[in-house]
Structures are given as C-alpha cells and as structure tokens.
Amino acid sequence: MLNNNAYIINNHENGVKKFEKKRNITCIICPQGCNLEVWYNENNEVKEIKGYSCKRGLEYGWNESTNPVRMLTTTIQIDGGKLPVVPVKSNKPLPKDLLFECMNVIRKVQLKAPVRAGEVVIKNILNTGVDIVTTRDM
Amino acid sequence: MESIGFVEFWKVIDMREAGLIKNIDLIGDADFIEEADPIKEDFIEEDLVKGADFADFIKETDLIVIGGGPAGLAAAIEARERGVEDIIIIERDQELGGILQQCIHTGFGLKIFKEELTGPEYAGRFIKQLEEKNIQYMLNTMVIDITREKVVTAVNPSEGLLKLKAKAIILAMGCRERTRGALNIPGTRPAGVYTAGTAQRLINIEGYMPGKNVVILGSGDIGLIMARRLTLEGAQVKMVCELMPYPGGLKRNIVQCLEDFNIPLKLSHTVVNIHGNKRLEGVTIARVDENRKPIPGTEEYVECDTLLLSVGLIPENELSSEAGVEIDPLTGGPVVNDSMETSIRGIFACGNVVHVHDLVDNVTEESRIAGRGAAEYILAGLHERKGGLARNQEGLKYIGVTHEKEIQEKGKEIQKNEIKENEIKEGETQENAVWVRPGKGIRYVVPQKILPGHLLNPVDGYSKNEIKLLFRVNNIYSNVRISLMAEGKTVHSVKRLKVAPGEMESMSITKRLMEKIMAEFEHTDTDEERNLNKEKGKKEVILQLEEISI
Numbered sequence: 001m002l003n004n005n006a007y008i009i010n011n012h013e014n015g016v017k018k019f020e021k022k023r024n025i026t027c028i029i030c031p032q033g034c035n036l037e038v039w040y041n042e043n044n045e046v047k048e049i050k051g052y053s054c055k056r057g058l059e060y061g062w063n064e065s066t067n068p069v070r071m072l073t074t075t076i077q078i079d080g081g082k083l084p085v086v087p088v089k090s091n092k093p094l095p096k097d098l099l100f101e102c103m104n105v106i107r108k109v110q111l112k113a114p115v116r117a118g119e120v121v122i123k124n125i126l127n128t129g130v131d132i133v134t135t136r137d138m
Numbered sequence: 139m140e141s142i143g144f145v146e147f148w149k150v151i152d153m154r155e156a157g158l159i160k161n162i163d164l165i166g167d168a169d170f171i172e173e174a175d176p177i178k179e180d181f182i183e184e185d186l187v188k189g190a191d192f193a194d195f196i197k198e199t200d201l202i203v204i205g206g207g208p209a210g211l212a213a214a215i216e217a218r219e220r221g222v223e224d225i226i227i228i229e230r231d232q233e234l235g236g237i238l239q240q241c242i243h244t245g246f247g248l249k250i251f252k253e254e255l256t257g258p259e260y261a262g263r264f265i266k267q268l269e270e271k272n273i274q275y276m277l278n279t280m281v282i283d284i285t286r287e288k289v290v291t292a293v294n295p296s297e298g299l300l301k302l303k304a305k306a307i308i309l310a311m312g313c314r315e316r317t318r319g320a321l322n323i324p325g326t327r328p329a330g331v332y333t334a335g336t337a338q339r340l341i342n343i344e345g346y347m348p349g350k351n352v353v354i355l356g357s358g359d360i361g362l363i364m365a366r367r368l369t370l371e372g373a374q375v376k377m378v379c380e381l382m383p384y385p386g387g388l389k390r391n392i393v394q395c396l397e398d399f400n401i402p403l404k405l406s407h408t409v410v411n412i413h414g415n416k417r418l419e420g421v422t423i424a425r426v427d428e429n430r431k432p433i434p435g436t437e438e439y440v441e442c443d444t445l446l447l448s449v450g451l452i453p454e455n456e457l458s459s460e461a462g463v464e465i466d467p468l469t470g471g472p473v474v475n476d477s478m479e480t481s482i483r484g485i486f487a488c489g490n491v492v493h494v495h496d497l498v499d500n501v502t503e504e505s506r507i508a509g510r511g512a513a514e515y516i517l518a519g520l521h522e523r524k525g526g527l528a529r530n531q532e533g534l535k536y537i538g539v540t541h542e543k544e545i546q547e548k549g550k551e552i553q554k555n556e557i558k559e560n561e562i563k564e565g566e567t568q569e570n571a572v573w574v575r576p577g578k579g580i581r582y583v584v585p586q587k588i589l590p591g592h593l594l595n596p597v598d599g600y601s602k603n604e605i606k607l608l609f610r611v612n613n614i615y616s617n618v619r620i621s622l623m624a625e626g627k628t629v630h631s632v633k634r635l636k637v638a639p640g641e642m643e644s645m646s647i648t649k650r651l652m653e654k655i656m657a658e659f660e661h662t663d664t665d666e667e668r669n670l671n672k673e674k675g676k677k678e679v680i681l682q683l684e685e686i687s688i
Contacts, residue, residue: 026397028390032636053635070394071244073256074370075342084345087242087258096398103370117262135242136258 025064027057038065069093072102073135076121081113081138088121092130101126113138196297200224200516202290202304204281204457207236208498209489209505210310211264216509217308218271222516226302227268227275228292234268234275235261236312237335238498240342243363245390249499260498284461286482306512309458309472309480309487310505313451313494315360321449325412328419334360334448338367347371349444353421354378355409359387359496361448366395375399376440379407379423381430384614386448386640388496408432409445418443451494461485468582469493475571476588476605477511478504486512493584493608496642500608572655574607577623577682581612581639593652605647607681611637615685620645623680624658633686645681655679 021040026033034057037050049061063069071093075085094102102125111121115134122132200222203210206229214225233239238246241257248254251263268275279294290302315333332340332348338360340346350373354361357380365375378396383406385392396403404423410432411422425436453471455463464473464481471492472480478488488508489501571587585607592602611618614637621631622645630651637643647655659677 026389026393028393033389070398071254072370073243074367075242075345077345083343085342087256087342089242089244089256099370103372117259135256136239136262 023065025061027052027060029054029056029060036061036064068096070096070099072099072132074103074106076106076109076111076132076134078111078113078115078138081111081115083138086111086115086138087135088132089135090125090130091120091133094125094128094130098126098128102132106132196300196302197226198303199226200305201226201308201512202288202302202306203227203308203310204284204290205229205236205310205312205489205491206231206234206275206277207310207312207489208238208261208264208501209312209491209508210236210308211261211268212502212505213308213310213486213488213509213512214273215264215267215271216506217513217516218273220510220513220517222513225273226304227273228279228281228290229275229277230280232278234265234277240335240339241363242342243367246498249497250502257498281457284457284485286462286485288484305516306484306486308505308508308512309455309463309485309491310489310508311454311457311491313453313490316447316450316452318447321447323409323412325421326414328412328414328417330414330418330443331412331445332447334358334364334446337364337444337446341367341371347373348446349373349418349442351376351442352444352446353409353423353440353442354446354448356380356448356450357385357387357392357403358448358450359391361446362387362391362395364446364448365401366399369399369401373444375401376442377402377404377423379404379409381406381408381426381449384638384640388640410437412445413439418445421445451490453491453494455491458485458487458491463487466582466586468576469584471584473586474584476507476585476592476602477514478508478585479511479515484512484515486515493582496640500642503606504608571677573676573678575678575680576609577680579611579613579615579618579683580620580681581610583607583609583681588647588652590652590656593647593649594656603648605652607645607647609643609645609681610639611643611683612639614638615683617686618683619686620681620683622647622651622655623682624655627658629654629658629679637683 021044023038023040025036025038027036032053034053035051036057038046038061039048039050041047046062046065049058049065052058052061072090074088076088077084078086088106090102105125106122109122115121115138117134117136119134120131121134124130125132201214201217201224203214203225206227210227210229211234214227218225227234235258238257238261244254244256246255246257246260276294279292279300281290281292283291284307288304288307290304290307292300292302294300315335317333318331330349334354337348340348352368352373352375354365354375354377357378361378365378369375378401380386380403385403385405392403406426407423408426409421410424412418413420413422420439420441422437422439424432424438427433453469455465455471458472458480459465462482463485465471466473469492472487474480474487474492478486478492480487486508488505489495492504495501570591571589573587574583574585576583588605593605616636618634618637619631620634620643621628623629630645632645634643
C-alpha cells in the first residue's frame with residue numbers, strides 16, 4: 001500500500017541489455033520542491049541522485065531513498081478519561097514501511113486513565129527501538 | 139414582556155445615536171435600560187463624565203483575550219511578561235488549546251521551540267506557562283458581543299450572562315471552515331459530507347471513524363493531513379480533488395500525506411454532484427477549465443461513503459465587525475498596524491482571526507506582537523485618553539488628548555462636542571501611518587499599515603528592530619523578484635526561486651529601510667506627483683511581484 005514508485009528501465013545499448021532503475025521523489029526541504037531522481041544499480045543500491053539544487057536536497061534525497069522514516073501519530077483508546085481517545089506519537093521516526101504494522105499493534109491497546117503527557121505506552125514497538133508515547137495528559 | 143424590552147432597547151439606540159449616552163452596552167438587562175431613560179438626564183451626564191457606571195459589570199480587568207487557542211495563549215503570556223497584571227482569557231470550548239488539541243500530527247514548533255511537536259504538545263507548553271503565570275481563564279464561555287468601549291458580554295452555563303470591562307481587548311477567535319453551503323455543490327443532502335476539521339475532531343477527539351471510502355475535495359493542509367489519518371486508520375482515500383491547477387497545502391504535506399500512500403491528487407478537478415439519500419453513495423467529479431468552470435463531458439462517477447471538504451478557512455470576525463473594527467476584504471480579518479492594533483484603539487487582533495496562517499509558529503510570533511502592543515497600550519494609560527495616537531513618527535505623542543481626570547475636573551460643563559472633536563482627531567492620526575498595499579501578483583499583506591515612529595523614533599520600551607510584512611502571492615511563480623515600492627521607486631527587493639499561494643512569504647522592514655521609505659515620500663517633487671494614484675496626503679507603499687529571467 002505504501003508508495004514505492006520505482007520503475008525499471010531496460011536500455012538496449014549496443015545490443016547489451018543494461019539494467020537501470022529510477023525513482024522520483026519530491027524534495028520537501030524548501031517550497032521549491034525539486035524533483036529528485038534516485039538511480040539504483042543492479043544490487044538495488046542507490047547509485048546516484050539527480051535533480052537537487054542544494055546540499056540539503058541531496059541529503060534529503062539520500063536519506064529518503066536509503067532509509068525513509070516517518071513520525072507516526074495516532075490515538076489510543078482510553079478508559080475513564082475526559083475523552084475516549086488519547087493522542088500518541090512515536091518518540092522517534094519509524095521505518096516508513098512499518099507504519100501499518102505499527103498501527104495494527106497500537107489498535108489493540110487499551111489504556112486506563114490517568115496518563116501523563118510523555119508516558120511510554122508501548123515500549124520498543126515491533127523491535128524497532130522506538131517507543132509509543134502519549135502527547136497529552138488525560 | 140419581550141415587546142416592552144424591545145421598545146426600551148430601541149429607545150437606548152436612539153439615545154446613543156443622538157449622542158446622549160455613551161459607553162452603554164445595548165445588551166443590558168431591563169434595569170440597566172430603565173436607568174438610561176431620557177428623564178434621568180443627570181444620570182446620563184454623570185455617565186458621560188465617569189465614562190459609564192460599571193455597577194453592572196461583574197468584573198473590570200486590564201486585558202481580555204477572546205479565544206484560548208495558540209493565538210490567545212501566546213498573546214496573554216506576552217502581555218503578562220510585559221507587566222499586565224489582570225488578564226482574562228475567554229474560551230468557548232471545554233479546554234484551552236483551540237484547534238491544536240485535535241491536530242495530533244507533528245510539525246508544530248520548529249521555529250519557536252526548534253523541535254517538532256504535535257499539536258497537543260505545542261498547546262501543552264503554552265498552557266503550562268499560562269498556569270505558571272497565574273493567568274486567569276474562563277472555559278465554556280462564549281463571547282456574544284464586544285463594544286468600542288471594550289465592554290465584553292459573554293455567556294456560560296454556570297453564570298449565565300456576564301459582563302466584563304477591559305482596558306484593552308485582544309481578538310484571537312481564529313477561523314472556521316468553509317462548508318458545502320459556501321460552494322453550492324448540487325445534489326442530495328445525505329449524511330457523510332463533512333468538513334475536514336470536523337472529521338479530524340471526530341477521529342482524534344471523539345474517537346469515531348467518519349467513513350470507509352473517502353473522497354476529499356480541496357488540497358488544503360487539513361484535507362491532506364486527514365487523507366493520511368484516515369488511511370492509517372484503515373479507510374480508503376480514493377482521491378483528493380483540487381479546483382486550482384496547483385495544490386493548496388504545504389509541500390511536505392503533499393509528499394508525506396498523499397505521495398507516501400499513493401493517493402491521487404487530481405488538480406483542476408471539482409465535485410459537481412453529490413449522490414445518495416440517507417448516506418452518501420458517491421460523487422460526480424469533473425475537470426475544470428482555466429476559469430474554474432466544469433468542462434462538460436469530463437464527468438466521472440466516484441463511489442464513496444464520505445466526502446471531506448477542505449476548501450478554505452474564513453477568519454471568524456462577527457464580533458469584530460459588530461464592534462466596528464475595520465475588516466480588510468482581502469484577508470477577511472481586521473485591518474491592523476504593526477502592533478496588531480485594529481482600527482479601534484485598544485482592540486488588538488492576532489492569529490487566524492486576522493489572516494489564515496499555515497504554521498502555528500507564525501501565529502505565535504504574531505500574537506506576541508499583539509500581546510506586546512496591548513501591554514504598551516495599557517501600561518501607557520492610553521485607555522484613559524480619548525483620541526490621540528500613542529506614537530507617530532515624532533515618537534510618543536498624544537494628539538487631541540483628553541484625560542479622564544480632565545473631564546472630571548471640568549465636571550458637567552464638558553460639552554459633548556468636545557469629545558466628538560477628539561474622536562475625529564483619533565481618526566486623523568491614521569494619516570501618520572504608512573499603508574502597505576498589495577500590488578501585482580500579491581494577494582494580501584499584513585499588517586496593512588505601519589507606524590514609522592515604531593522604528594524611527596524609539597522611545598524607551600517602545601522600540602522595534604524590525605517590522606515583518608507577511609504576505610501571500612496570488613499564483614505559483616518561478617524566479618520572481620518581490621519589490622517594495624514607495625512613490626514609484628523600488629526601495630527594497632528580494633528574489634525567490636519559487637513562490638506559491640500555499641506558503642506564506644515575509645519581508646522585514648528595518649529602521650534603515652524605513653528611513654529610505656520616508657526619504658522617498660519627502661523627495662516627491664510636486665504636489666501633483668504626491669497625490670498621484672492615492673488619496674490626499676495618504677502615504678502608501680506597494681508590495682509587488684515580477685517574474686525575472688535568470
């Protein structure tokens with residue numbers, strides 16, 4: 001379900017089939033929104049990044065193509081609180097492709113009020129070393 | 139009973155219009171209205187002298203902040219830090235924090251705290267500061283009226299109707315979402331059509347899922363955030379349709395909320411019909427032409443049980459308008475000066491009630507300016523003076539000042555005309571301001587006027603290092619130069635590689651730049667030139683955009 005819009009280009013140069021894989025990502029460092037091209041080699045390793053216009057863009061492209069991570073924020077059901085749900089977040093960014101699996105873990109948890117903001121409610125989710133913590137008192 | 143009350147009410151209005159009474163709030167109870175009867179003229183004159191009999195007011199305070207969201211919180215804290223002792227925040231919800239409490243995603247505070255917080259965390263930091271500073275607040279309390287004289291009428295379930303009188307007011311009511319009604323989408327009226335913010339509240343606060351198959355109209359930030367939120371919670375977001383040829387929200391939200399989840403963004407598309415009886419069954423979408431009119435033959439039926447609207451926000455200014463605050467038609471919010479003071483002296487405004495921001499950090503910065511402005515106003519005792527601008531380009535100077543004590547000394551001899559005269563002078567002082575107008579390519583600029591004295595003639599505690607102009611462009615442009623023009627000459631310009639309406643831009647006016655601007659006004663050769671394209675004597679600078687080739 002997650003975006004992985006990589007595609008393979010097969011070039012026929014001098015009759016030799018050449019493997020090339022490219023992926024487009026949009027840089028989000030500044031409003032300019034450069035279109036970055038990530039080129040892979042045969043071993044699916046990032047070979048080159050094109051299309052950036054600054055150093056930060058290159059860094060973003062590199063991180064985004066080698067180890068894309070995202071903060072996860074959601075809510076957890078809570079008993080006896082002022083509201084039926086309490087907002088939570090991952091205390092560190094999680095690997096992008098684990099977001100849905102993490103959601104499945106979080107969905108099964110039921111908390112009991114009171115909780116304090118910053119309390120760890122799920123430790124080391126999916127062995128990522130990342131904790132799920134509350135973001136407000138309830 | 140009601141009809142009698144009504145007649146009395148109009149009597150009071152007549153009296154106010156005839157200049158007989160002042161400072162009397164029209165939403166009074168029966169006793170109050172009776173006291174204002176013309177027969178008891180002595181009382182009324184006394185009223186004039188004292189500024190009003192405030193026996194009816196439950197509380198008198200220095201500063202009332204209307205709204206306990208990010209704007210109100212930051213403004214109140216800043217005012218307290220600058221020495222205002224008596225502050226009350228009035229909040230209509232059951233808790234402080236405003237819309238931040240339902241914005242559970244991260245991305246708040248990068249500028250203010252240099253870290254990425256969630257909405258509740260960002261709000262939490264300010265609420266903690268507020269409590270440490272013992273700033274009072276009222277919850278579940280809805281302000282229903284404010285007046286020029288800074289009388290605030292509010293209502294809540296435990297105390298009923300309340301009246302408060304302040305020396306200064308800060309408007310921080312925020313904004314509300316445009317709804318289906320504002321768009322005139324044809325079709326049936328089934329359940330399942332929500333504004334994006336309502337859906338956000340349902341999921342993040344109330345714990346309900348609004349639907350399973352979702353179409354989102356409008357690519358504003360809340361719509362994008364909700365596309366991700368709904369997807370994570372297991373719904374299928376089929377598409378986001380955007381009327382304009384470019385997305386409305388921040389770039390990072392387009393990438394992290396749509397591209398990450400392969401949600402198609404259909405630019406130049408809109409919803410032209412809504413289907414379903416009890417529950418939404420589907421929508422018809424269509425491509426639009428450059429005039430944003432649907433192109434016949436491009437219609438497409440999309441099955442869905444939920445339609446979210448993220449089609450813009452409107453500053454909530456019913457209270458401001460009723461008080462007589464001048465509204466800028468371009469922003470939908472009050473016209474403000476560089477201290478965030480509205481057209482009524484002592485009434486300040488900040489945050490989304492002034493113009494819709496995309497980052498809460500900018501709201502906080504702006505609100506601190508308003509809090510500071512209100513503090514200066516209160517501490518300088520300006521609320522006791524009728525007429526007069528605190529600072530003009532000559533520095534701290536009062537024009538047409540009539541101190542309340544002076545009125546008292548003169549006693550009943552004081553003529554109504556005298557006060558009226560002073561009020562006129564209050565208006566005149568606006569001429570000292572330099573107006574900032576949006577020119578070519580610019581949709582709006584805030585503040586709309588700057589008082590050069592704030593930069594050029596710093597008086598202790600009143601000096602400013604810079605005045606920040608916040609503005610939005612009216613389209614997507616690449617390689618542009620944004621210039622500030624005074625008397626047809628460019629006084630300052632900045633280059634931008636890319637600008638978009640969805641991302642607010644800013645330009646700083648420093649003391650040096652202000653001197654340059656003022657010099658241009660003085661250099662104007664002839665009177666004719668000076669009056670060209672503008673009202674007599676009104677100074678204005680124009681912010682404009684031009685595309686450049688590189």
